[in-house]
Amino acid sequence: xxxxxxxxxxxxxxxxxxxxxxxxxxxxxxxxxxxxxxxxxxxxxxxxxxxxxxxxxxxxxxxxxxxxxxxxxxxxxxxxxxxxxxxxxxxxxxxxxxxxxxxxxxxxxxxxxxxxxxxxxxxxxxxxxxxxxxxxxxxxxxxxxxxxxxxxxxxxxxxxxxxxxxxxxxxxxxxxxxxxxxxxxxxxxxxxxxxxxxxxxxxxxxxxxxxxxxxxxxxxxxxxxxxxxxxxxxxxxxxxxxxxxxxxxxxxxxxxxxxxxxxxxxxxxxxxxxxxxxxxxxxxxxxxxxxxxxxxxxxxxxxxxxxxxxxxxxxxxxxxxxxxxxxxxxxxxxxxxxxxxxxxxxxxxxxxxxxxxxxxxxxxxxxxxxxxxxxxxxxxxxxxxxxxxxxxxxxxxxxxxxxxxxxxxxxxxxxxxxxxxxxxxxxxxxxxxxxxxxxxxxxxxxxx
Amino acid sequence: xxxxxxxxxxxxxxxxxxxxxxxxxxxxxxxxxxxxxxxxxxxxxxxxxxxxxxxxxxxxxxxxxxxxxxxxxxxxxxxxxxxxxxxxxxxxxxxxxxxxxxxxxxxxxxxxxxxxxxxxxxxxxxxxxxxxxxxxxxxxxxxxxxxxxxxxxxxxxxxxxxxxxxxxxxxxxxxxxxxxxxxxxxxxxxxxxxxxxxxxxxxxxxxxxxxxxxxxxxxxxxxxxxxxxxxxxxxxxxxxxxxxxxxxxxxxxxxxxxxxxxxxxxxxxxxxxxxxxxxxxxxxxxxxxxxxxxxxxxxxxxxxxxxxxxxxxxxxxxxxxxxxxxxxxxxxxxxxxxxxxx
Numbered sequence: 110x111x112x113x114x115x116x117x118x119x120x121x122x123x124x125x126x127x128x129x130x131x132x133x134x135x136x137x138x139x140x141x142x143x144x145x146x147x148x149x150x151x152x153x154x155x156x157x158x159x160x161x162x163x164x165x166x167x168x169x170x171x172x173x174x175x176x177x178x179x180x181x182x183x184x185x186x187x188x189x190x191x192x193x194x195x196x197x198x199x200x201x202x203x204x205x206x207x208x209x210x211x212x213x214x215x216x217x218x219x220x221x222x223x224x225x226x227x228x229x230x231x232x233x234x235x236x237x238x239x240x241x242x243x244x245x246x247x248x249x250x251x252x253x254x255x256x257x258x259x260x261x262x263x264x265x266x267x268x269x270x271x272x273x274x275x276x277x278x279x280x281x282x283x284x285x286x287x288x289x290x291x292x293x294x295x296x297x298x299x300x301x302x303x304x305x306x307x308x309x310x311x312x313x314x315x316x317x318x319x320x321x322x323x324x325x326x327x328x329x330x331x332x333x334x335x336x337x338x339x340x341x342x343x344x345x346x347x348x349x350x351x352x353x354x355x356x357x358x359x360x361x362x363x364x365x366x367x368x369x370x371x372x373x374x375x376x377x378x379x380x381x382x383x384x385x386x387x388x389x390x391x392x393x394x395x396x397x398x399x400x401x402x403x404x405x406x407x408x409x410x411x412x413x414x415x416x417x418x419x420x421x422x423x424x425x426x427x428x429x430x431x432x433x434x435x436x437x438x439x440x441x442x443x444x445x446x447x448x449x450x451x452x453x454x455x456x457x458x459x460x461x462x463x464x465x466x467x468x469x470x471x472x473x474x475x476x477x478x479x480x481x482x483x484x485x486x487x488x489x490x491x492x493x494x495x496x497x498x499x500x501x502x503x504x505x506x507x508x509x510x511x512x513x514x515x516x517x518x519x520x521x522x523x524x525x526x527x528x529x530x531x532x533x534x535x536x537x538x539x540x541x542x543x544x545x546x547x548x549x550x551x552x553x554x555x556x557x
Numbered sequence: 558x559x560x561x562x563x564x565x566x567x568x569x570x571x572x573x574x575x576x577x578x579x580x581x582x583x584x585x586x587x588x589x590x591x592x593x594x595x596x597x598x599x600x601x602x603x604x605x606x607x608x609x610x611x612x613x614x615x616x617x618x619x620x621x622x623x624x625x626x627x628x629x630x631x632x633x634x635x636x637x638x639x640x641x642x643x644x645x646x647x648x649x650x651x652x653x654x655x656x657x658x659x660x661x662x663x664x665x666x667x668x669x670x671x672x673x674x675x676x677x678x679x680x681x682x683x684x685x686x687x688x689x690x691x692x693x694x695x696x697x698x699x700x701x702x703x704x705x706x707x708x709x710x711x712x713x714x715x716x717x718x719x720x721x722x723x724x725x726x727x728x729x730x731x732x733x734x735x736x737x738x739x740x741x742x743x744x745x746x747x748x749x750x751x752x753x754x755x756x757x758x759x760x761x762x763x764x765x766x767x768x769x770x771x772x773x774x775x776x777x778x779x780x781x782x783x784x785x786x787x788x789x790x791x792x793x794x795x796x797x798x799x800x801x802x803x804x805x806x807x808x809x810x811x812x813x814x815x816x817x818x819x820x821x822x823x824x825x826x827x828x829x830x831x832x833x834x835x836x837x838x839x840x841x842x843x844x845x846x847x848x849x850x851x852x853x854x855x856x857x858x859x860x861x862x863x864x865x866x867x868x869x870x871x872x873x874x875x876x877x878x879x880x881x882x883x884x885x886x887x888x889x890x891x892x893x894x895x896x897x898x899x
Contacts, residue, residue: 112706168665175661178617179654185621186650189628193639193707200632201854205861208629211622212869218614219876223883226611226890243876280861506707507643520651524658531666 116501118510119191122517124486126184128479129521133177133528135478138252138297139304140170141217141245143335148238150331158324159331161544164228166308169532171225176528178218183517191510195493195503198275202268203261205280210254217247249297256296260288263485264357265494287357291350292485298346299481302339303474306440308332310471313464315541324541329467330451336470337444344437348401355402358495359411361488364422365430366398367391368412375399375410380431383424422488429484436477440470560859561849564630567866568623569835575619576831577735577824582616583682584736585609586656588759590679593672597755604744604752606664607893611884613660615877617653629862633852637843641701641710642692649688656681683729690728694721697782698844708846720777727770731827734763738806738823742816747891757810764807768800771830782844788837795833802826 144163151159189196220243231237261267267283269276309332315325354362362368367378367388375398381391396406403410413421443466450458457463493500585605592601628635659678695701700715701708715721737759744752775796779786789796802822809819840848853859884890 171665172661174614175658178614179657182617182621182657183650183654186624186646189624189635189639190643190646191639193636196628196635196639197632200628200635201858204625204629204632204854204858205865207625208862209865209869211618211625212865212872214621215615215618215869216872216876218618219873219880222611222614223880226884275855278855278857280858505640505643506709507640509644513643513647516647516651520654524654527658527662531662535666 112501112504112506115506115508115510116504118514119504120500122510122514123184123187123191124483125514125521126180126187126517127482127486129525130177130180130184131478131482132475133173133180134252135300135303135475136170136173136307137177138248138300139302140166140173140308141241141248142301143304143308143332144170145238145241145245146335147331148234148241152234152238156327157545157548158327160234161324161541161548162328162331165536165541165544167225168535171221172528172532172535174221176524180521180524181214190507191505192493192503193505195498198494198498199258199261201275202265202278202280202283203258206254206257206261206284210251210258213247213250213254215247217244217251220244220247252296252300253293256293257284257286257289259485260292261286262493263292263489263495264288265497270497288353291346291353294346295343295350295481298339298343299474299478302336302343302440303471303478305332305336305339306444306474307471309336309444310468313467316459317461317464317468320540320542322541324545333444333447333451333467336440337448340437340441340444344441347434347437351401352403355410358488360413360416360421361426361485362402363411363413363416364424365426365484365488367424367427368398368410370414371409371412373399373409374407375402375412377401378427379434381427383427419491422490426484426488429480429487432480433477433484436473436480440474440477443467443470560856560863561853563863564853564859565835565839565849567863568626568630569832571619571626572623573828573831575616575623576731577827578612578616578619579686580732580735581739582609582613582736583686584732585740586682587679587733588736588740588756590676592755593675598675600749600751600755603893604740604747604749607747607891608740608743608885609660610664611880613657615880617657620653626862630854630859631842631849631852632854633847634842637701637708637847638692638695640708641695644712645688645691649685652681652685652688656685683732686728686732687725690724691715691721694718694724696838696841696843697778697785698841699781701843701846703846718781720774720781723770723774723777727767727774730763730766730770734760734767735823735827737763738810738816738820741810742820743885743891745816746888747893753816757813760810761807764803764810768803785837785844788839789833792833792837795829795836799826799829799833802829 144166147159147166148163151157151161151163220240224237224240224244227237227240261283264286265283266286267279267281309329312325312329312332315322316329351362367381367383368375374396377394377397378388379392379394381388383389398410399406399408402408447458447463447467449455489495491499491501493503585608589598589601589605592598656678659674663674663678694715695710697720700718701710737756741753741756741760744756775786775789778789802825805822806819806826809815809822840850842849842852854862
């Protein structure tokens with residue numbers, strides 16, 4: 110296998126592993142927060158339903174954590190196995206957040222174990238709630254640290270290169286690179302948003318499938334509220350990300366927006382197809398790109414004409430951008446209508462159609478996450494470290510990457526099927542109605 | 558002490574932690590499968606599940622910590638080991654992934670009573686230490702050639718080297734020995750006399766092979782890497798102490814007394830041997846291409862990592878203490894009188 114093939118297969122394998130991992134990782138970041146909120150509401154309102162909600166989410170969460178942990182271990186090692194030259198260079202500059210990420214992960218793992226095995230152990234339920242704080246913090250901080258590493262790849266800084274040698278390394282400066290604030294904030298907000306909508310879609314599905322229990326209604330209202338808050342946050346931060354790109358990584362924004370020529374008062378292009386360099390069937394919003402990039406309608410936006418051909422990202426990232434934005438806006442509207450509707454007691458929101466739309470919202474949000482990551486990552490091509498190291502210089506020289514790709518594909522298929530089967534079995538076998546009755550009789554038994 | 562030595566010592570301690578904790582985990586899976594095969598599953602399963610459930614995730618973190626740490630402190634290892642380990646490390650990851658997720662699926666998703674899975678689970682636990690221990694063999698040199706396109710691993714020479722197989726066999730016997738000694742103690746704490754008796758038997762069976770294979774490796778090294786062999790001999794007293802601790806463990810287990818002390822002696826034994834091996838390996842990370850000095854990261858990163866490490870330990874040690882206190886050393890939990898599982 111030649112080097113070109115090794116580069117190709119390394120890219121495919123990394124993309125496959127990450128695309129699979131982020132489904133479980135995103136849920137892993139967001140759900141502890143949701144569990145914490147549910148349990149807190151339950152204790153505060155003295156409402157058994159919310160406590161049970163936290164308990165049932167936790168049980169499902171453990172399964173997703175397991176897959177997240179093992180695929181995270183895979184990507185952690187694959188970084189060195191598939192991109193040894195990159196890790197050698199990056200290890201010198203960006204090892205600090207990688208290292209801190211394992212601490213956050215450690216912290217989360219310990220307290221998750223304790224949390225799961227101490228339901229009903231403490232007389233005061235607040236003590237048990239306290240255990241969840243380190244779980245949620247650990248989960249969010251591992252996302253923060255690992256996103257810092259990714260931000261560094263987009264905006265490397267904190268070192269000088271003199272005659273091919275790395276000198277004056279400043280690990281803190283490398284961490285606080287310009288891409289970091291918007292990346293971290295956007296990752297967190299969308300992870301919380303996606304988790305909320307995934308949980309909402311479970312609630313809506315149960316309501317559709319015959320259960321009309323007030324438990325599911327409470328779950329739906331709580332998660333849609335969270336979903337709305339975080340989708341608005343995601344949109345606001347997304348706007349900041351656009352401004353960041355215009356300033357520091359204009360070629361990514363230009364490729365995502367099919368903005369070929371540098372101009373003032375640039376329009377925003379939504380949808381459309383690219384045919385022989387011509388944009389067709391697109392919706393053009395005048396001045397919107399200038400506003401997105403620099404907050405003023407007449408600002409100059411740098412186009413692709415300013416970059417050498419071999420330094421521009423592939424143009425198909427525009428479609429990914431469309432998918433991400435459309436899903437984000439759609440989910441914000443859907444949750445907004447739901448909340449207004451539940452406040453004004455509209456019949457619409459308990460209609461079958463509307464509930465099916467909520468069910469669809471969970472998978473859609475995950476697609477949005479994937480599209481966003483693909484856009485961000487492909488938009489950095491041909492660089493692995495923007496402006497410094499090209500992807501093809503970083504890949505392994507090993508000849509067996511193609512076989513490894515097959516093996517890992519098999520693994521992910523097994524994990525995907527396994528986790529789905531186990532999760533559905535767990536909840537089908539033990540519906541809420543039965544668990545509520547069981548818990549009530551357990552409590553009676555305890556007081557008698 | 559230089560920063561390089563601090564760095565490698567920290568990583569070696571974590572690797573040691575992983576070896577002990579993972580051995581208990583892998584061995585437990587194997588004994589569980591073996592007892593199923595011989596129709597004694599009812600004796601062991603409960604004790605093993607009770608120990609493993611709250612800690613399975615933590616075990617994995619020790620490994621992640623080690624490989625992230627080594628790339629951080631010694632970035633050049635990513636280039637050498639990353640390139641040559643693609644196949645063995647990928648296989649280990651896949652096995653770990655199947656094993657880890659299966660554990661969670663079975664324990665929380667109710668697949669526990671499937672014999673076939675129990676069996677696969679037990680075997681995979683033995684294949685993982687075997688595939689990971691290859692790294693130790695490779696580090697002894699002469700399996701890797703560095704050419705113009707980068708380092709390559711010669712699988713055939715690796716496969717037919719007696720050193721490879723000695724290290725693989727040592728990793729297997731050590732896993733079973735460490736695990737059975739720990740579980741004997743744990744079962745005794747749980748007041749489960751039948752499990753204690755069975756595990757005690759396993760511990761005595763695996764003690765001998767562990768010592769024999771460990772000594773065998775020293776002889777293998779004499780032919781394979783004379784320089785390393787000389788350095789090992791210089792440290793004879795460390796290995797001598799290790800053997801004395803070993804005899805202490807076996808004596809206590811034989812006399813059926815103080816299982817806790819016996820496990821403590823075992824940890825001491827492996828600690829001395831592991832450190833003796835590590836020190837004798839100094840200063841090479843990959844003989845003869847890579848030493849800890851030429852692969853070490855820059856000073857500012859090293860300082861930052863050590864500060865992060867100390868701060869991290871400040872968080873970890875109290876949390877690990879809490880975990881151990883709530884489960885391992887909680888009488889009611891260990892004896893199965895509590896079931897507060899979500």
